[in-house]
Amino acid sequence: MIHQQEITLRPYPRGIHIVGGEIMRALPPLPSKGILNLLIKHTSAALAINENADPDVRADLAAIFDRMVPENAPYYLHTFEGSDDMPAHAKSIIAGVSLTIPITDGHLNLGTWQGIYLCEFRNHGGPRRVVATVIGE
Numbered sequence: 001m002i003h004q005q006e007i008t009l010r011p012y013p014r015g016i017h018i019v020g021g022e023i024m025r026a027l028p029p030l031p032s033k034g035i036l037n038l039l040i041k042h043t044s045a046a047l048a049i050n051e052n053a054d055p056d057v058r059a060d061l062a063a064i065f066d067r068m069v070p071e072n073a074p075y076y077l078h079t080f081e082g083s084d085d086m087p088a089h090a091k092s093i094i095a096g097v098s099l100t101i102p103i104t105d106g107h108l109n110l111g112t113w114q115g116i117y118l119c120e121f122r123n124h125g126g127p128r129r130v131v132a133t134v135i136g137e
Contacts, residue, residue: 001031003134006041008127012120014084016048016058020108020116027132034103034136041129044088044122046095052115065091065121088121095119103136 007026009019023038030036040047051057069090071083078086099116102109110116118128 001034001134001136003028005132007130007132009118009130011124011126012118012128014120014123014125015062017118017120018052018058018115019118020052023116023130023132024108027134030103030106030108030134031136032103032106034134036101036103036108037098037133037135038101038116039098039131039133040118041131042097042125043092044085045125045128046092046097046119046121047099047130048095048117048119049099049101049110049114050117051113053113058117061119065094065119068094082123084121084123088125091119091121103134 005027007023009022012019027036038047050061066087069087071087073087076086078089101116120128
């Protein structure tokens with residue numbers, strides 16, 4: 001069984017946001033076992049899996065990204081889309097645009113404290129499209 005669909009996530013402000021529930025509500029029931037692949041169709045946002053309990057983790061991660069890849073660096077050539085654009089592209093490469101998650105007994109087989117993040121790196125990124133592919137039996 002293969003199921004594929006595109007999910008549009010609502011616009012989020014710049015930052016790290018838990019979106020696993022939003023993604024799962026858009027999908028049909030999962031098979032008993034398989035994999036879920038998620039691909040974000042953007043070059044200035046990312047998907048990640050990390051701590052889903054303490055919101056300080058998300059704030060800290062956003063701060064770390066901003067320190068690693070600052071805005072307005074004098075060596076940026078790609079600057080015509082705003083000061084947050086080129087850093088957003090670099091952060092997207094660092095964090096990654098896809099996830100593969102095992103499905104066990106009809107549920108995502110994530111760790112106790114793991115959640116799916118949308119890493120929104122633009123100040124006004126808008127709705128984000130994610131392709132979800134479920135392969136299972």
